Amino acid sequence: MKIVIAGAGDVGFHLAKLLANESQDITLVDVDGDRLLHASQHLDVATVKGSSSSFMVLEQAKVNKADMLITVTASEENNLLTASLGKQMGAKRTIARINNSEFLQNRDRFDMRKLGIDELISPELLATKEVKRLLKEAAITDTFEFERGLLSLIGISIEEADHLHNKTLKETAYLNPYFDFLTVAVLRNNETLIPRGDTRFEAGDHAYYIAKPEGVERVLQLTGKKLEKKIKSIMILGGSRVGYYAARSLSYKYNIILIEKNKEKCFELADLLPNTLVINGDGRNVELLEEEGIENVDAFIAVTGDSETNIISSLVAKNHGVRKTIALVENMDYIHLSQNIGVDTLINKKLIAANFIFRYIRRGEILSLTSIHGVDAEVLEFVVNEGAAITEKPLSELDFPKTAIIGGIIRKGKAHIPKGDFLFYPYDRVVVLSKPECIRKVEEFFK
Structure with a gap:
């Protein structure tokens, strides 16, 4: 598959890394030569320097032969224009990264496919969904x-x-x-x-x-843990897009306190979030957090624009007995630190977006795919086809990749944890954890 990625920032680079592991034909386009040099030195990808909204640059990237054009630059306008131009130039499918959620919330009114854009993604909305998922159980990270x-x-x-x-x-x-x-x-x-x-x-x-x-x-x-009482109250630090979306989607189920240091933004958020208590203040102020009852909340979500503030305030929350802490960070390298520094989970919206796009590309071959924060592996769900290689022998006799493991099977509505003598049947749904570099090998067992 030939894939052109416009934008060699964090989203584009991570996505290229995932796809390059599968020997896809990847071309990265960016105006920043240093980013492209870094990508070419670390990944097996072609690079084109220039603006992705330029006909000449898109021609140089051979977008007319692309099975997929993915536009993930920092500019929403550039992403939409690039996807639209690329479609007209021959790209089979297009995906554009956006910041304005109105495009997604009004899909019934605006058919972006008429403009040549097959799929829109919002890192902020995806990060909000991830926060909601992580809040399900406090004892589990x-x-x-x-x-x-x-x-x-x-x-x-x-x-x-x-x-x-x-x-x-x-x-x-x-x-x-x-x-x-x-x-x-x-x-x-x-x-x-x-x-x-x-x-x-x-x-x-x-x-x-x-x-x-x-x-x-x-x-x-x-592990000495126990299923705790369900989370009922949440404190959100930061009225960013993620903070706003999180408060809006969670306030119907949880008691929400949102702290934002910008006074004008507080008034806006108070109008937009009638079911949320909005407080004007600096979340780095421990006394303020204590005054607002941080020791009484079940979960603390820090989503300001400053990674260090998010991490430190989450540590303060943990020190005050908050059961679940989630911090948004900009630097992907921070993701691996969460278990070491005491914050339950660090999330990066760019990494979440890249993983979402990867799943979109693989749709049809894999039923579902998720990533674990900080873990260099993907969790995949396959369906066993008739005549698939995995049905030929018991699990222990299969030459299954050493950097992957089959974790469970769902057969006719019943779950199974496999032992070495387990036999796979057609239409089984199989959950696999795999290192990125051997996903392609794993797939071969299910075809």
């Missing part, structure tokens, strides 16, 4: 459900007092007598491990599991 909870992916931190600490997977097998969960990844010192029998849990590890509903509670027990 990450969660993702398959088939309405028949299987769940959950993330748990390992501490010295836990039953799993300093033991290998083999040594803890007796703690899983009904085999209703499986360890699929361990994040340790920013390194992602696909666990095997001799993998030993260490304090500070972040372990990820695929579990049946009853397995979720068992994992929590083993």
Whole structure:
């Protein structure tokens, strides 16, 4: 597949990295020569310097032969124009990054396909959806459900007092007598491990599991956690787009306090968010947070435009007993720090957007795909086709990639955690955790 990406910033670079791992024909377009040089030195991609809204530049990038044109520059106007021009020049499908959510909220009134734009994405709205997902359970740092909870992916931190600490997977097998969960990844010192029998849990590890509903509670027990009372009250720091969208979508279910230091913006937000308590103040002021009852809220979401403020204020919230903290950061490198510094989850809207586009591109081949924050792996859901290679032998006899692991199967509405003798049947839905570089190899087993 030939893919042209306009914009070599964080979104474009990360997306190119995901796609380059699969030997796609990628061309990056950007006005910044340094960005293109960095991309060409680290990725197997072609580069074209210039404005993506230029006919000459698009011709040089051979957009007329592109299966996909993805426009993710910092300029919304440039992205829309580039996608429209590219479509007219022959690009089969186009995706444009936008900032103004009105385009998405009024899809029924405005058909952007008439302008040559097949799909719109808003990093801010995607980040808001991610926040809502992360708020489901305070004791779990990450969660993702398959088939309405028949299987769940959950993330748990390992501490010295836990039953799993300093033991290998083999040594803890007796703690899983009904085999209703499986360890699929361990994040340790920013390194992602696909666990095997001799993998030993260490304090500070972040372990990820695929579990049946009853397995979720068992994992929590083993790690000294427990299902806590549902989150009811949330404090949001920052009236940014993400802060506004989050308050708007959450205020019908939770009690929301939103703190914004810009007075004029506070008045605007108060009018737009009638179900939210909007307070004018500087979230870096610990006394202010205490006055507004930070110790009484269940979750704290920091989404100002300053990453350091978001991280520090989240640490303050954690120190005041807040069960769930989420901080928005601009630097993708910060994502790997969350488990080490004490914030439950750091999110990056550009990384979320890049992963969303990647899923869109792979739609049809993969039923669903999600990323785990800070983990260098993707969680994929496949359906087994008739005659697929995975049906030929039991799991233990398949030459399945070592950098991937099958975590669970859903068959006729029932969940299964596979052992070595498990046999796959057509139409099974299979959940796999895979390093990016071997996704293509994994796919071959399901065709």
